Amino acid sequence: QKEVEQNSGPLSVPEGAIASLNCTYSDRGSQSFFWYRQYSGKSPELIMFIYSNGDKEDGRFTAQLNKASQYVSLLIRDSQPSDSATYLCAGARNAGGTSYGKLTFGQGTILTVHP
Amino acid sequence: GAGVSQSPRYKVAKRGQDVALRCDPISGHVSLFWYQQALGQGPEFLTYFQNEAQLDKSGLPSDRFFAERPEGSVSTLKIQRTQQEDSAVYLCASSLASPSGGRGEQFFGPGTRLTVL
Numbered sequence: 001q002k003e004v005e006q007n008s009g010p011l012s013v014p015e016g017a018i019a020s021l022n023c024t025y026s027d028r029g030s031q032s033f034f035w036y037r038q039y040s041g042k043s044p045e046l047i048m049f050i051y052s053n054g055d056k057e058d059g060r061f062t063a064q065l066n067k068a069s070q071y072v073s074l075l076i077r078d079s080q081p082s083d084s085a086t087y088l089c090a091g092a093r094n095a096g097g098t099s100y101g102k103l104t105f106g107q108g109t110i111l112t113v114h115p
Numbered sequence: 116g117a118g119v120s121q122s123p124r125y126k127v128a129k130r131g132q133d134v135a136l137r138c139d140p141i142s143g144h145v146s147l148f149w150y151q152q153a154l155g156q157g158p159e160f161l162t163y164f165q166n167e168a169q170l171d172k173s174g175l176p177s178d179r180f181f182a183e184r185p186e187g188s189v190s191t192l193k194i195q196r197t198q199q200e201d202s203a204v205y206l207c208a209s210s211l212a213s214p215s216g217g218r219g220e221q222f223f224g225p226g227t228r229l230t231v232l
Contacts, residue, residue, distance in 0.1 A: 004157075032219060043206060043223040044158065088157050092219065102148060102171060103208075103221060105157030 003027050006089050006106035015115050019076040023089030023106055026070065030091035033065055033072045034103065038086045047087075048074065079113040086110050117141070119224035121207050127230045128197045136192045136227045140209030147190050148221060149182055150206040158206055164190060197231045204228050 004025045013019045023033075032051050036044035050056045050063040050072070062075040072091075076083055090103040120139040128134050140147050146165055150158035151174075160174040166187035175182070179198075184190040194201055208221040 006157075034220065036223075043225050046220055046222065049220055090157075102160040102163055102174070103150075103158070104160065105150075107155075107157050 002106070003030075003104045004089055004091055004106040006087075006109050008107055008109060010110040010112055012112045012114060013079050015079060015081060015113055017079050017113075019079045019083065019111055019113070021074040021076070021087050021089070021109050021111065023072040023074075024070055025072070025091050025104075027091065027093075027104070028070070029093050030104070031067075032092045033063070034090045034092070035061075035063060035072075035074045036088040036090065036105075037083075038088055038108065040085075044088055076111075079111075081113050081115055084111060084113050119207055119209050119222055121205075121224040121227050123227060124225060125228050125230075127232065129232055130198060131196050133193065133195045134197055134229065136194075136205050136229070138190045138192070138207030138209075138224060140188065140190070140207070141222060144209035144211055144222075146210045146212055146221075147184060148208045148210075149190070149192050150208065151176075152204045152206055152226070154203075161192070161205075194229075197229075199231050202229055202231045 006023050035048045038044045048063040050065045056063045060077045064073045086108040088108045089106045093101050122137045148163050149161040152158040162182045163171040164184040179195045181193045204226040206226045207224045210221045212219040
C-alpha cells in the first residue's frame with residue numbers, strides 16, 4: 001500500500017461543475033498536506049496547503065483535511081477547461097511547528113473539464 | 116523574482132554514461148529537494164539538503180546516485196553508469212523552511228527529462 005493514495009481517474013466533469021478530488025494517507029505522522037497541479041510536460045505548481053483539520057478556502061479551491069479519517073480532499077468550484085490537469089496530493093511530517101521535510105506524493109488524479 | 120531553475124532541460128545519455136543535473140533554487144531558500152518522476156506517476160523523493168548539509172538521502176535508488184550542495188545554494192545530482200531504468204524527469208524543489216521555522220511550501224523547477232538509450 002502506498003503511503004498516499006489517489007484515484008488516478010480520469011475524472012471528467014462539465015464546465016461550471018464542482019470537481020472533487022480525494023486522497024487518503026497511511027502515515028499518521030503526516031501533518032501537512034499539499035495539493036499541486038501539473039499540466040502535461042510541466043512541473044508541479046502549488047495550489048493549496050492545509051495543516052489543520054477542517055476546510056480552507058482560496059478562491060475557487062477548497063481543501064479539506066480530516067486527520068481522524070486520514071483523508072484529504074480538494075474541491076474545485078466552477079470548473080474551467082483550463083483546470084484540466086493532473087492533481088497531486090502530497091503529505092509531509094512537521095517539526096517545530098512547520099513542515100520542512102520531504103513530500104510523499106500520491107500517483108495523481110487526471111482531471112478533464114469539458115466545455 | 117526568479118523561480119527554481121534546472122539545467123539541462125533535456126538530456127539523452129547512452130547506457131553507462133555519467134550525467135550531472137544542476138539545480139538553482141530560489142534565492143534565500145534554505146531547503147532543497149530532489150525528486151524523480153516516472154511517466155504517469157507522482158514525484159518520488161530522492162534526497163534533501165538544508166543549506167549545505169545533506170540531511171536525508173534515503174530515496175536515492177542506488178550508490179550510482181550522488182547529490183551535493185557544497186555552498187548551500189546550487190545543487191548537482193550526479194548519476195553514474197546510467198541505466199535505462201534511470202529514464203525519468205528529475206525535479207528540484209526549494210523552500211524557506213527549516214526545523215527552526217519558515218514556510219514549508221516547496222516550489223518546483225521545470226525538471227530535467229533524462230532519457231537513457
